[in-house]
Amino acid sequence: MLNEQQFLRISIAATVIVAALGVAFGILSGSFSIAFDGVYSLGDAAMTGLALWVSSLIVKSAQTDALSGRVRNRFTMGFWHLEPIVLMLNGSLLMTVAVYALINAIISILNGGHELHYGVAIIYTAATVLVCAVMAVIGARLNRRLKSDFISLDVKAWIMSGGIALALLIAFVIGLAVQPTPVAWIASYVDPVVLALVCLVMIPLPIGTIWKALTEILLIAPVDLKNHVDNVASETVRRLHFLSYRAYVARVGRATQIELYFIVPKGLPPKTVEDWDALRDEIGNAIGDESTNRWLTIAFTADAEWAE
Structure with a gap:
C-alpha cells in the first residue's frame, strides 16, 4: 500500500x-x-x-x-x-x-x-x-x-x-x-x-x-468544528457548575487547533494537578479526533481576562 x-x-x-x-x-x-x-x-x-x-x-x-x-x-x-x-x-x-x-x-x-x-x-x-x-x-x-x-x-x-x-x-x-x-x-x-x-x-x-x-x-473557524467544541464545552460547564468558557478553533491543513478556557467560580475547592489532568483527558476524549494532528489546549481560570 x-x-x-x-x-x-x-x-x-x-x-x-x-x-x-x-x-x-x-x-x-x-x-x-x-x-x-x-x-x-x-x-x-x-x-x-x-x-x-x-x-x-x-x-x-x-x-x-x-x-x-x-x-x-x-x-x-x-x-x-x-x-x-x-x-x-x-x-x-x-x-x-x-x-x-x-x-x-x-x-x-x-x-x-x-x-x-x-x-x-x-x-x-x-x-x-x-x-x-x-x-x-x-x-x-x-x-x-x-x-x-x-x-x-x-x-x-x-x-x-x-x-x-x-x-x-x-x-x-x-x-x-x-x-x-x-x-x-x-x-x-x-x-x-x-x-x-x-x-x-x-x-x-x-x-x-x-x-x-x-x-x-486566515484561521476562519469551521462551523462544524466550532459547534462540536461548543457543545462539549457547554455540557462541561453545566455539569461541573462552571461560570462560562471561551473556545478558539481553527483547521489548518490536516491539523485541528483547539483552545478551551473554562471560567471557574472564585474560591472553588482546591484539586490536585492529577484531578485537573483527568478532567482535561475527559474533555479531550469528548472532543475526539485524538492524533498527532490535533493541537488541544485546555485551561481553567477564575479570571476571565486570561481567557480573552
Whole structure:
C-alpha cells in the first residue's frame, strides 16, 4: 500500500515525463495547446514537489528526533501552516497559467490560426490521456484511505490534464478529418479554439481549493468544528457548575487547533494537578479526533481576562 509521500513521488516522476514529452511534441507538431499542456504539467510537478516536502516536514515533526534541534526550535508550532500556503500557491499558479494560455489562444484566433501536424499531435494526446487516467484512478483509490488534501489536489490536476488531452485528441481527430474536405480552412483554427475552450473550463476549477486554503490561512473557524467544541464545552460547564468558557478553533491543513478556557467560580475547592489532568483527558476524549494532528489546549481560570 502506498502512502502519501510515495504516491507524490510517483506523481512527480510521471508528471515530469508527460511534461517533457508535451514540450517536445508541441514543438514537433506546431501545437500551442500541446506545448501549453507540457508547461502546465511542469508547473504542476514543481508544486507537487513542494507539497511532498511540506508533507515530509509535517510527518517528521510528529516523530521524536526526526528533525534537527535547530529546526524544531525555529518551528515550535509545527509545520501545518505551510500546507494551506502550498495549496493556495498551487491553485493560483494553475489559474495564472490557464489565463495566460487563454490570452495567447485568442491572439492566435484573431491572427487566422496556424498549421498543425495532426499525426504527431494525435499520438501524444492519446498517450497522455492514458497516463492521466491511470494516475487519477490510483490517486483517488488511495485517497479513500489517506484523505490527504495534497493527493486530492494532485488527483484533480491529473483529471484536468487528462481532460485537456482528451479534448485535444478529439479536436485533432476532427481537424485531421476535415483536411480533405471543402471546409479544410477550419483545421487552422482547431488548435487555438480548443486551447481557448479548455482554458475557460480550467480557470475556475482551482477556485474551491484556493478559497479553502485562504480560510485556513486566515484561521476562519469551521462551523462544524466550532459547534462540536461548543457543545462539549457547554455540557462541561453545566455539569461541573462552571461560570462560562471561551473556545478558539481553527483547521489548518490536516491539523485541528483547539483552545478551551473554562471560567471557574472564585474560591472553588482546591484539586490536585492529577484531578485537573483527568478532567482535561475527559474533555479531550469528548472532543475526539485524538492524533498527532490535533493541537488541544485546555485551561481553567477564575479570571476571565486570561481567557480573552
